[in-house]
Amino acid sequence: MITLSLIALTVIVSLAAWRSPSLLASLIYWPPGVAKGQWWRLLTHGFIHADGAHLLFNMITFYFFGRVMEQVLTPRIGALGFLLFYLSGILVAILPSHLHHRGDSQYRSLGASGAVAAMLFAYILLQPWSLLFVFFVPVPAIVFAIVYVAYSFHASHRGGSKINHSAHLWGGAWGVAFMLLLEPGLGPRFVEELLSKLP
Template sequence: MAWQNKTLFNRLIFYPPAISAGQWDRFVTHGFIHADSMHLLFNMFTLYFFGRAIEGLYREFVFGYGFVIFYVLAIVAAMIPSYIKNKRNASYLSLGASGGVSAVLFAFILLAPWEMIYLFAVIPIPAIVFAIAYVAYSIYANKQGGSNINHLAHLWGGAFGVVATIILHPPILLHFLNALISPQF
């Protein structure tokens, strides 16, 4: 609907001056609009495959809504640093579910660090190697700037996924460390 209705799109997008003026719902709504169908498809493809793997971890919380709450909180948490950095920047806009999707992906990596992730759906790479490369690239790209991608949201979404999963399931940290020292391909 937001692609067809510019007024709706502008009301939902992450825009720090509007948030500072009291439109706090934009911390959530920006995660449910995307720039185009490819942006949406990529995020939902990733969410579908990795979300299915970790949904069971969170289902037991909050009367079965733990995964949904985890995902929405990740969307919010991933944008807090961007908001702080751009609070007074009237030209800053952000949209998409990448922060929440990164949280899901990194929670999955805690579960299965040596599982193969298929980069661009064809190149197999161990999840832990992907995580290291993804974090390094996101830091580099964030420092470079000049793109329309919110790399900071990717980093903070991933961090949220790791921290929240460890807090809710402390044994997962030991599982992750044991899995790291005992690779299984």
Template structure:
């Protein structure tokens, strides 16, 4: 079955792979805050998430989107009555996750960012919101999803302040926050009770 997640993955893979080893093409599509500010190239908020540094970067993001995206599509179908909200969610996550980077680096000509990590983080954290006690494998170590979420946010904040590794940790952090807020704000009357039920019924709770 052709899901929206799969469509996004196919498009992202095609654009990313064709841009590999073509710095000029990556420059045209990357999230380049300076060019956004100077030339109003706002499309970069979206296209920056369609290009990746290499196969490992692309593969990690797309595999994560594949594993989590299908479930979120189903949940959004139930919440909103239309899976098109998943596409809206993903595109907005790309944009929102890059806004802090734009503000921080808009005067820095040399700063550029690529990858769908911000939007993928949003998908993962939406999944955590609905299934906080699900088990996530982190480097083959099983971990509760909500624990992973807390550690991930803390790590993103720490690495953002530290810097120097070439990874846009701000996009990871704000994508994750958006992933929780999007369904929470739009359907708080449904999402809050679901989350409270889930959080108080982890395996063994009250037994």
């Protein structure tokens, strides 16, 4: 139920922020605000979204992979542990952007992409050859991961986009790192899984 509760909360806060520009301004990640002691922005930006498509994509992705990871993780770390994993995904994903843009008063970032990427890549570590349906096309999870990382890395360095691709990369990295810290044996198991399907 943690996954569904987080989705409901994110939808409610996003809708409220669209209706109230002042609320959105108080929750969004904004470097000068954080510098003034508004530390909550490092987390609250993950509960607001730019538009309906942004919200829908993140929440659908989180719905599918969050439910699976909640079932996997809750017996190990409890419901609170799963909630903290999600929240830490938001925080860890924004920290590199914070360090890079801390002096930029024009920079803004919002969305749950960091936490969602953490869930997605944690799942891929467990099931690298499972099929993900990308625009209704079945793609092996590990192939999707490679393309996703390559694209996000390229787009992050190219710039000129309103999307925080860095958050995708660091969120995904945190998802993998968290799972390996929790169960180091997943690393060798992941390699075995990969090799088992290669020609």
